[in-house]
Amino acid sequence: MRPIPAAVLAAFCSLAGLSAAASDWILERSELTYTVTHPLHTVRGSSRQARGKGICDAAGCRFLVAAPVKSFDSGDSNRDLHMLEATRGGKFPVVSVRGTLKRLPERADKAFEAEVSVEFAGRTAVYPRVRFEIVETSSATARVHGVLPCGLKEYEIKPPSLLWIPIRDHIPVSVDTFWRLQETPTAAKPPN
Amino acid sequence: MKKIPAVAALSALLLQPLAGWSFEARRAIDLETYSRISNWPGSGLLLAQAPSASAAAGDQLSLDELGLVGKPAAADPALQALLERRTRMLQRHQRLGLAAAVPLLAALLTGNSAKSSPSGRGLHAGLGSAATVLYLATAYHSIRAPNIPGAGPKKGATRIHRALAFVHYPAMLLTTAAGFSAKRQVERGRDAHSLGKQHPTIATTAAVSFLLAMGVMVINF
Numbered sequence: 321m322r323p324i325p326a327a328v329l330a331a332f333c334s335l336a337g338l339s340a341a342a343s344d345w346i347l348e349r350s351e352l353t354y355t356v357t358h359p360l361h362t363v364r365g366s367s368r369q370a371r372g373k374g375i376c377d378a379a380g381c382r383f384l385v386a387a388p389v390k391s392f393d394s395g396d397s398n399r400d401l402h403m404l405e406a407t408r409g410g411k412f413p414v415v416s417v418r419g420t421l422k423r424l425p426e427r428a429d430k431a432f433e434a435e436v437s438v439e440f441a442g443r444t445a446v447y448p449r450v451r452f453e454i455v456e457t458s459s460a461t462a463r464v465h466g467v468l469p470c471g472l473k474e475y476e477i478k479p480p481s482l483l484w485i486p487i488r489d490h491i492p493v494s495v496d497t498f499w500r501l502q503e504t505p506t507a508a509k510p511p512n
Numbered sequence: 513m514k515k516i517p518a519v520a521a522l523s524a525l526l527l528q529p530l531a532g533w534s535f536e537a538r539r540a541i542d543l544e545t546y547s548r549i550s551n552w553p554g555s556g557l558l559l560a561q562a563p564s565a566s567a568a569a570g571d572q573l574s575l576d577e578l579g580l581v582g583k584p585a586a587a588d589p590a591l592q593a594l595l596e597r598r599t600r601m602l603q604r605h606q607r608l609g610l611a612a613a614v615p616l617l618a619a620l621l622t623g624n625s626a627k628s629s630p631s632g633r634g635l636h637a638g639l640g641s642a643a644t645v646l647y648l649a650t651a652y653h654s655i656r657a658p659n660i661p662g663a664g665p666k667k668g669a670t671r672i673h674r675a676l677a678f679v680h681y682p683a684m685l686l687t688t689a690a691g692f693s694a695k696r697q698v699e700r701g702r703d704a705h706s707l708g709k710q711h712p713t714i715a716t717t718a719a720v721s722f723l724l725a726m727g728v729m730v731i732n733f
Binding site for chain 1: 573574575577578579580585586587588589590591592593594595596598599602610660663664665666667668669670671673729730731
C-alpha cells in the first residue's frame, strides 16, 4: 500500500478541524424594537416573540431571526392594528432578518459588521454593512445588539399619517438578541 | 454487517468537507447505514466532526426550523382585506370627527346669542344640527369598523378614546333633544325649563369629552 502524501493528510486534517468548529446557536430571548417618528409623536413598538437560529462554521456565520408582525406592541391597540394593515401583515405575517458574517468574530471583538437582509411586507431589503455590538459574551452565550437602518420606501409601505402629516420614512429597528450555543445541534429543537 | 455501504457512508462523511457537503448529499446516504455507523464504538467522534444537519444545510435556514409554521406564518388575504376595510372606516371616522368639531365649537360659541335673538337661535340651531349629523356619521364609522379577530383588548390612548365615547355619545344625543326642547320653549315665550334648561350643561359636557377624545389620539401622554 502506498503511503498517503503528508500534504494531503495535512489538508484533510485541517478541513476536518474546521468542520469541527461548526456550531449552532439558538436565540434564547430577544427584543426587536421599531421607532416611528411623527412631528406629534415618537412611538416605539417591541416584540419579544422572535425566534432565531445561527450557524457558524469555517465559512462564517449565518443567522435567521423571525417574528410575527402582529407581535409588535406599541402600547396602543389601534396603532398596532393600523401598523399591521400598513405593512400588509395579513398577507405577510412574518418579518425575517437574515444575516451573514464572512468572518467569525474573534473573542476579543466588541463589534462586527454583517450583511443583513430583511424580508418584510412582501419585499426584501439588503443592508450590506450593519454594525452589531457584542454586549456580553461567555463560552456558550452571546448578547448582540444592532440597529437596522430600515426605511418605509424599501418595503413600498405608504407612510401612515396623522392629521394629514405622514410619519418619517426612516424607521430604525433595534435588534437586541441573546444567543445560546446549542449543545447537540442535530438533536435540539427550536424553542417554543 | 454489510461493510460496503458502511464504508461508503463513512467515506462520504469524511470527504464531505472536500466535496462540498450538502443536506441532499447527506440524505442520499442510506439512512439505515448511517444509523449503523452512529452506533459504532467511537463513532461519536466522527459524527461530532461532521457538520450538523443545519450547518450542512448552509443557507437553508428556514422559518420551519424556527417553528414558525402553520397559522402564525400563513398568509391570510381575508385578514388583510378586513384590516384595510377597518383602516378605511377609521380614516373616515377621523376626518368626519375633525369636521364635526368645527360646527360643534361654533355652536358652543353662539350659545349665548341663541338666548337673545331669533336669528342667533337659528344660527345656533343650524350649527348644532350640522354638528349632530357629522357626529353621528363619525360614530357610525367607528361603530361599524370591523373588529379584528384575536386583536385582544383595547390598550393605550385608544382605550381612553373609547371610554370617552361612552360620555360624549349619550351627551350628544341628549344635547340635541335638550336643544330642540329649549328652542320650542323659548319660541313659545317661556323660559327654558326641565331638559331644555340643561341644554348648555349637557352640550358643554358633550363638546369637552368629544374634543378630549380627539386630543388623546393626537397628544402623547
